[in-house]
Structure formats: structure tokens, C-alpha cells
Amino acid sequence: MNRLYHFPLSPFSRKVRLTLAEKKIEVELVEERYWEQSQEFLRRNPAGKVPILRMDGRFLPDSLAICEYLEETVPDPALLPGKAEARHEVRRLVAWFDGKFNDEVTSKLLGERVFRKLMSTGYPDSTRVKEGAKAIKFHLDYMAWLLEQRRWLAGDVMTLADFAAASHLSCLDYISDVDWDRSEAVRDWYAKIKSRPAFRSLLADQVSGFPPSRQYADLDF
Amino acid sequence: MNRLYHFPLSPFSRKVRLTLAEKKIEVELVEERYWEQSQEFLRRNPAGKVPILRMDGRFLPDSLAICEYLEETVPDPALLPGKAEARHEVRRLVAWFDGKFNDEVTSKLLGERVFRKLMSTGYPDSTRVKEGAKAIKFHLDYMAWLLEQRRWLAGDVMTLADFAAASHLSCLDYISDVDWDRSEAVRDWYAKIKSRPAFRSLLADQVSGFPPSRQYADLDF
Known part of the structure; x- marks a missing residue:
């Protein structure tokens, strides 16, 4: 199961949640109080930020990098135009x-x-x-x-x-x-x-x- | 002629300069004291930041968006891998x-x-x-x-x-x-x-x- 480490009022997490939902990619949401910087969290993303997507056996941090990844691997529906x-x-x-x-x-x-x-x-x-x-x-x-x-x-x-x-x-x-x-x-x-x-x-x-x-x-x- | 509005000690401008040079795209460099926020400059980029690339008849702001644009329009040599x-x-x-x-x-x-x-x-x-x-x-x-x-x-x-x-x-x-x-x-x-x-x-x-x-x-x- 895909998993998204997020925080509800993080706009960066929300951008990824919208992208996942629009592309109909199922994901389990895990709320992360990222400012507490737990060791386990920092191992997943040394930048210490949400969101982090666990998908295809990897931990993928950074909201824009995640959205570009989703656009390339699940192109439909497109959230970037063609030109x-x-x-x-x-x-x-x-x-x-x-x-x-x-x-x-x-x-x-x-x-x-x-x-x-x-x-x-x-x-x-x-x-x-x-x-x-x-x-x-x-x-x-x-x-x-x-x-x-x-x-x-x-x-x-x-x-x-x-x-x-x-x-x-x-x-x-x-x-x-x-x-x-x-x-x-x-x-x-x-x-x-x-x-x-x-x-x-x-x-x-x-x-x-x-x-x-x-x-x-x-x-x- | 392509033109890059930049500032020498702006790391964001430098990323684009390196990308342009690596892809052998000729460009005229125009130094911009962007913090003075001249009207003309703000018309080109309401975000008020350097770099701005003038290319293909458009003003293109934002260093990462520019680099992605260059990667898509001048793919060789590649600065993003395939997978x-x-x-x-x-x-x-x-x-x-x-x-x-x-x-x-x-x-x-x-x-x-x-x-x-x-x-x-x-x-x-x-x-x-x-x-x-x-x-x-x-x-x-x-x-x-x-x-x-x-x-x-x-x-x-x-x-x-x-x-x-x-x-x-x-x-x-x-x-x-x-x-x-x-x-x-x-x-x-x-x-x-x-x-x-x-x-x-x-x-x-x-x-x-x-x-x-x-x-x-x-x-x-």
C-alpha cells in the first residue's frame, strides 16, 4: 500500500494529496508532526519536511519532485499540459x-x-x-x-x-x-x-x- | 538573441547559466539589480526575482521552471536522467x-x-x-x-x-x-x-x- 506522510494544514502535503486523488492513486495517510523531527522521520527525509510519499518501495520527499514523479509514472489525467x-x-x-x-x-x-x-x-x-x-x-x-x-x-x-x-x-x-x-x-x-x-x-x-x-x-x- | 537577466552572485541565476552553457545555448547576459524592483523588471517578472530568460519571444522566470523548459526544448546533453x-x-x-x-x-x-x-x-x-x-x-x-x-x-x-x-x-x-x-x-x-x-x-x-x-x-x- 502506498503511504503519504503528511500534515493536514501543510499546503505542500495538500498539493500531493490533490494530485494523488485526481490520478486515483490510493494512499494511506499518516499524520506526521514533522517539527518534532523524530529519528525515524529524518531517516526517511533528512530535509525534515512533509510530505514524503512511500511508493514503489521507495521514500520520495519534496512535494514538487513527488508531483513530477507522479506525472511521469501515472500520466493520466495530466496535470501538466503538453507544450x-x-x-x-x-x-x-x-x-x-x-x-x-x-x-x-x-x-x-x-x-x-x-x-x-x-x-x-x-x-x-x-x-x-x-x-x-x-x-x-x-x-x-x-x-x-x-x-x-x-x-x-x-x-x-x-x-x-x-x-x-x-x-x-x-x-x-x-x-x-x-x-x-x-x-x-x-x-x-x-x-x-x-x-x-x-x-x-x-x-x-x-x-x-x-x-x-x-x-x-x-x-x- | 536570447537574453538572461541575472545577478552574478545569485545562485539561482548561476544554475541557469550553467545549464545554458552546458547545452551550448548562446545568451546575452544582462546584469539586473533585482532588489531595486524597477517597473520594467517587474513587468517581466511580477515575482521580482532573477533569473529571467528571454527566449523564443517570451520572458521566462523562475530558475527551476527555466531549467525544465530547457531540458524539454534542448534535450541534448541531458541534465535529467531517463528513469x-x-x-x-x-x-x-x-x-x-x-x-x-x-x-x-x-x-x-x-x-x-x-x-x-x-x-x-x-x-x-x-x-x-x-x-x-x-x-x-x-x-x-x-x-x-x-x-x-x-x-x-x-x-x-x-x-x-x-x-x-x-x-x-x-x-x-x-x-x-x-x-x-x-x-x-x-x-x-x-x-x-x-x-x-x-x-x-x-x-x-x-x-x-x-x-x-x-x-x-x-x-x-
């Missing part, structure tokens, strides 16, 4: 969300408001929370701008870029940190992706001590 | 150096000692410099451990993983922050990669105000 320029655009946007968005928004909102408490590293830094709350507006506007020209974030088909973005936004929506009234285009995009069967497992997530927001699992938010 | 598991291992290590190594080492040593001055953001934070100097030892030992089992970092052929690692280490070697005496395996590996024709342009780099270390361009260091 090199279109594939570049998908990868550019995955890097945008997992790099820039994560640094400017996720690590500041989710990092301060949830992970500090989970990891017992003190009180939230309110300056960082404010910076995150400001930065998410720029990012939602950028997404709206893309979605004015395209059906999905990277073009006219759903790709890994949509999964990367939805992974971060769904974690932030869990703690009510997304203003869905800011852009109708972004709300419609999220409604489409949220209603996919692949999203169901994410909407059932619960982290002890942090109940999900009221609209989190609501398809009609 | 999915081997490709995963390359991508895992690229993420290791561009993520973990960059956060723990490059951003702390090069970031504090060079970029603070270039960007006029104050004095180096000596705590961060000390953390970086400590962390690089762990990383060199990890590389040594890999190189005891393999000819190159990701396996028996040279790949993008070697270019990612050499890009970070060469920037740190520019400021004398690599202890080459720590591991013979790492030194031998770096000597091999440093002597490739693709490396020449990097060894000629100069950043005003920061002369390179004595051994920086020396192939017999």
Missing part, C-alpha cells in the same frame, strides 16, 4: 505559490496563528500577521488578473498550478483568512476546484485545538 | 540546495555579508552569519556522504543537482566561506565541475566592492 511553454507557465506558478505566496502570506498567517502554538514556539508575532493580511490582497488581485484572461490559473485547463494555489488558500480558509468577497473570479475558481471529488479528503481535515471556520467545508460559501 | 526515480532524486536535491541549503546557509552567509551592503539594508547580523557557518558543515558532510556512494550528487551521471549545489558553493567560495579541507570527496567533486567549460563565465564574475577570494578562479585550489 513546453505551457508547462513552464505551470511550473512558474507552482513556484510562485510555494515560494513567494508561502513566504509572504502562508508562513505569516498560518505560521504565526497555528504553527507557533502547535510547535510551542511562543506567541504570534502580530507584525508578521499584519504583513500577511496585507500581502494576501496583492496575491488575490494577481490571481484575479490571471483568471480574467484564463479559465484556470495557468491556462485553459486545470493544472498543478491550480492545486498549488488551492492548497495554500484552503489552509488559510481553514482559519478564515481569505476574503472571498475581494474577487468574484477567484471565488468562482475556488468553488470549481473545491467541488472536485479530489478535494473531499481535505475538507474533512481537523486539527485538534483549531476547529475549521464555518465556511471551510461548505461548497456554497 | 522516473532517478529524475525524482535530481529534483529532490535541486529542492534541497535551492530550499534548505539556501535558507540555512546561502541566505545567512552571502545574504548578510554581501547582499545587505549591496541593498543598503544595514549591518550584517552576526548571529545569522554564525548560524550559516555552522550549518554549512552539516551540508558539506551530507554531500560527502552522498559522494561516497555515487560519482555525482544524484547518481553516476552529472545532473542539474550538481549544478544547483555548485551554484550555491561557488557563490560562497567567492567570499571564502567554504572549507574545502572538510571533505576530499566534496573537493574532488567541485574540482571536476569547476573545470568544465560551462563554468568559465562564472569564474570571471566580479561584483564591485567585493573582490573574489584568492582561490575562487583557481582550478587547482
Whole structure:
């Protein structure tokens, strides 16, 4: 049986969970409190991060490397388009969300408001929370701008870029940190992706001590 | 003519320069002081980062997305192996150096000692410099451990993983922050990669105000 070591509110884990579910690859989910850095966990991934996929007898770390591996070994349905320029655009946007968005928004909102408490590293830094709350507006506007020209974030088909973005936004929506009234285009995009069967497992997530927001699992938010 | 907007001591730019040179793709280098965030630069890449490749009439940002694009459009010589598991291992290590190594080492040593001055953001934070100097030892030992089992970092052929690692280490070697005496395996590996024709342009780099270390361009260091 394939196994995914993950954490429910890790957007990187979520991107892989969505990819696995979309490709109908069955997997047993194992919740890993990765910040505790157990010896066994570090043996599987010396980088000390989730997700790690156990598949084909190997431990495969790194969310993007995993998704590329799945795309190559289970190509159907495709989450990267065929043409090199279109594939570049998908990868550019995955890097945008997992790099820039994560640094400017996720690590500041989710990092301060949830992970500090989970990891017992003190009180939230309110300056960082404010910076995150400001930065998410720029990012939602950028997404709206893309979605004015395209059906999905990277073009006219759903790709890994949509999964990367939805992974971060769904974690932030869990703690009510997304203003869905800011852009109708972004709300419609999220409604489409949220209603996919692949999203169901994410909407059932619960982290002890942090109940999900009221609209989190609501398809009609 | 292809054009690469880069900065000499950006390891992300260097990874792309090595890939272009190895694949014998001619390119005009344009130095970009990306932290000044000029309007024109932000139009090319709203993420505000180098490198950006101008090729086939497009502006292509993000170093890994560029390298994947080049691998797909100019496949020879290959910098990713053929098998999915081997490709995963390359991508895992690229993420290791561009993520973990960059956060723990490059951003702390090069970031504090060079970029603070270039960007006029104050004095180096000596705590961060000390953390970086400590962390690089762990990383060199990890590389040594890999190189005891393999000819190159990701396996028996040279790949993008070697270019990612050499890009970070060469920037740190520019400021004398690599202890080459720590591991013979790492030194031998770096000597091999440093002597490739693709490396020449990097060894000629100069950043005003920061002369390179004595051994920086020396192939017999």
C-alpha cells in the first residue's frame, strides 16, 4: 500500500494529496508532526519536511519532485499540459505559490496563528500577521488578473498550478483568512476546484485545538 | 538573441547559466539589480526575482521552471536522467540546495555579508552569519556522504543537482566561506565541475566592492 506522510494544514502535503486523488492513486495517510523531527522521520527525509510519499518501495520527499514523479509514472489525467511553454507557465506558478505566496502570506498567517502554538514556539508575532493580511490582497488581485484572461490559473485547463494555489488558500480558509468577497473570479475558481471529488479528503481535515471556520467545508460559501 | 537577466552572485541565476552553457545555448547576459524592483523588471517578472530568460519571444522566470523548459526544448546533453526515480532524486536535491541549503546557509552567509551592503539594508547580523557557518558543515558532510556512494550528487551521471549545489558553493567560495579541507570527496567533486567549460563565465564574475577570494578562479585550489 502506498503511504503519504503528511500534515493536514501543510499546503505542500495538500498539493500531493490533490494530485494523488485526481490520478486515483490510493494512499494511506499518516499524520506526521514533522517539527518534532523524530529519528525515524529524518531517516526517511533528512530535509525534515512533509510530505514524503512511500511508493514503489521507495521514500520520495519534496512535494514538487513527488508531483513530477507522479506525472511521469501515472500520466493520466495530466496535470501538466503538453507544450513546453505551457508547462513552464505551470511550473512558474507552482513556484510562485510555494515560494513567494508561502513566504509572504502562508508562513505569516498560518505560521504565526497555528504553527507557533502547535510547535510551542511562543506567541504570534502580530507584525508578521499584519504583513500577511496585507500581502494576501496583492496575491488575490494577481490571481484575479490571471483568471480574467484564463479559465484556470495557468491556462485553459486545470493544472498543478491550480492545486498549488488551492492548497495554500484552503489552509488559510481553514482559519478564515481569505476574503472571498475581494474577487468574484477567484471565488468562482475556488468553488470549481473545491467541488472536485479530489478535494473531499481535505475538507474533512481537523486539527485538534483549531476547529475549521464555518465556511471551510461548505461548497456554497 | 536570447537574453538572461541575472545577478552574478545569485545562485539561482548561476544554475541557469550553467545549464545554458552546458547545452551550448548562446545568451546575452544582462546584469539586473533585482532588489531595486524597477517597473520594467517587474513587468517581466511580477515575482521580482532573477533569473529571467528571454527566449523564443517570451520572458521566462523562475530558475527551476527555466531549467525544465530547457531540458524539454534542448534535450541534448541531458541534465535529467531517463528513469522516473532517478529524475525524482535530481529534483529532490535541486529542492534541497535551492530550499534548505539556501535558507540555512546561502541566505545567512552571502545574504548578510554581501547582499545587505549591496541593498543598503544595514549591518550584517552576526548571529545569522554564525548560524550559516555552522550549518554549512552539516551540508558539506551530507554531500560527502552522498559522494561516497555515487560519482555525482544524484547518481553516476552529472545532473542539474550538481549544478544547483555548485551554484550555491561557488557563490560562497567567492567570499571564502567554504572549507574545502572538510571533505576530499566534496573537493574532488567541485574540482571536476569547476573545470568544465560551462563554468568559465562564472569564474570571471566580479561584483564591485567585493573582490573574489584568492582561490575562487583557481582550478587547482
